[in-house]
Amino acid sequence: MTKALESAVDSASAAVLARYDELAALLATMGDRPRCDPDLSAVATAALLHEARLLDAGRFEEWLGGWTDDAVLWVPLSAPAHPGRDQSLLLDDRRRLAERVEWRRDPAAWGQQPPSLTARVVGGVEAWPAPGGGLVARSSLLIEEHRHGRRQQLAGYQVHELVGDDLRRRTKILVVAALGTGVRNPSFLL
């Protein structure tokens, strides 16, 4: 392997770690943020409610279209956490997000066939300008899920990084307390 190739390999793997560190830091510093920007929060609210509406309606393809190419959806088991050191429920890049949508459409994906009926309540949206443009938002989330005649209610919060004029999702972190204490089949979580 040439020197040039070697350093390209090194920087590619360093980029993975850098993205992981960025995710961990975003989550860890959420509580220290100052009061939110009310105008930006209103903008973020519209985007988050739209996302919740798409997910509850099972419009996963449209939802998939709202992500950037370097997207990450991360669902840690608790907070704080690091995606390179702690077990997570999932950490999806764009490729796996696309697989997940395919999986949700597979009639033999028994974990979601029949699919969960969900109702998401998004509230307490706070947003701040993000350093690279766009915004970072934190919101509370309550999901009620019905499946096989049973229901479970999961509470938590979500952190979004939304970029560009159309506020595409570059990062979403979903923190659900029950993942560390006992949850039933969480495969409806997105």
Next chain:
Amino acid sequence: MTASDFDHLVQPHRVHRRLYTDPQIFSTEMTRVFAASWCYVGHESEIPEAGDYRTTTLGLRPVLMTRGRDGAVNVLLNRCAHRGTVVAGEARGCAKRFVCPYHGWTYTPEGRLVAIPFPADHPAEDYAKLSLGRLEAASYRGFVFATLNAAPEPLEVWLGEAREALDTIIDRHPGGELAPMGSPQLLEFAGNWKLSWDNAADGLHATFAHHSYNTLGEMVDTETVLARDPGSTPMVSKALRNGHMVVDQRPGIPQGPWATMRNVPFREPLESRLAAAGDGDLLDLATGSMLNLSLFPNLIFVGNQLLVVEPVAVDRTRLQLWLTSAPGAPDEIDLLRLRVDEDFVNFGTPDDLDMFERVQRGLGVPEMEWIDMSRGLPDSAGDAEAGTVSGPITSEAPQRRYLAHYARLMNNPAATRAR
């Protein structure tokens, strides 16, 4: 429950639904199966320093694993000798002393009572009698097991032939080092704990229950480990003594485990880095051993997971999913393991959870009493005598054999006691 009940409920080719639905059988199991067997309670690497502890359950009993000042591992009943309060409330931590939150009785990490506030009524000689209850504990290469059996066989004897598989799983890690990461994912299902046991060595269900996992593989021309024809694959399943089971998938994947994996997130840069460092042959370490081992009644090795089966109620079970790391391998291996592990947990485990709940609902039908477990009969006589049976992965021999062991435990209760 009498000595012969389980000869009726567990027959060579079928078992009765009551095993999965009867609350009285469940509560009997918590003593005759869980308290009387060696159960996995944790890994030594989780409690490296004196005073480190972690809590879990053993047959519904709250249990505390501690590292003592002498470096030895103690497994204690997490139950105050005064009025019974659970003493340590956290999942893990470090404590020089365990102080009961109710009235302040204070114990050492070895479980010895050292202080009673307002002690006037307690003569000094009482202290020795009022320790935390102890379990018999033993570790095998870092894996800590404990039992309340009054006269248990030595751990290594109990492991028996399963030791070889356990060694294989440990030894594939550089330096024989393997450690559960941080804290587990906790998944619950509305079903009896034995459903996860029936499933652990079930080589046939992958074709049907995990159809969608195999479809994801096909979409990118990857033949997942579960996509092999169960009727012709050279994979083998084995029923070992004491209810232990093995599914050896390695003979069915000649290109090695890594070739069965789809592109998990961030795979390519990490894979290239390993290859550039000349460590490309270590990539198989990023997947599981492909040797699934189940140590009856509560520990299942699958992928790089330690799956700990925690019964909660006759129709409710909690699975602790511990991801193991390979501390002696290059960092890229654990970074890949994290994403590889999520793959099956997200696209395979939900199938299993759904099947467990469907079975539990089906077993609620009183008019249909029996569960058929005859596939692959007859087991060859020579094998059966030695206590082990091996066969194709379509055979239900592992289920039959672990349930036969279970019936022996239920028919002939061993005495249990706290030390």
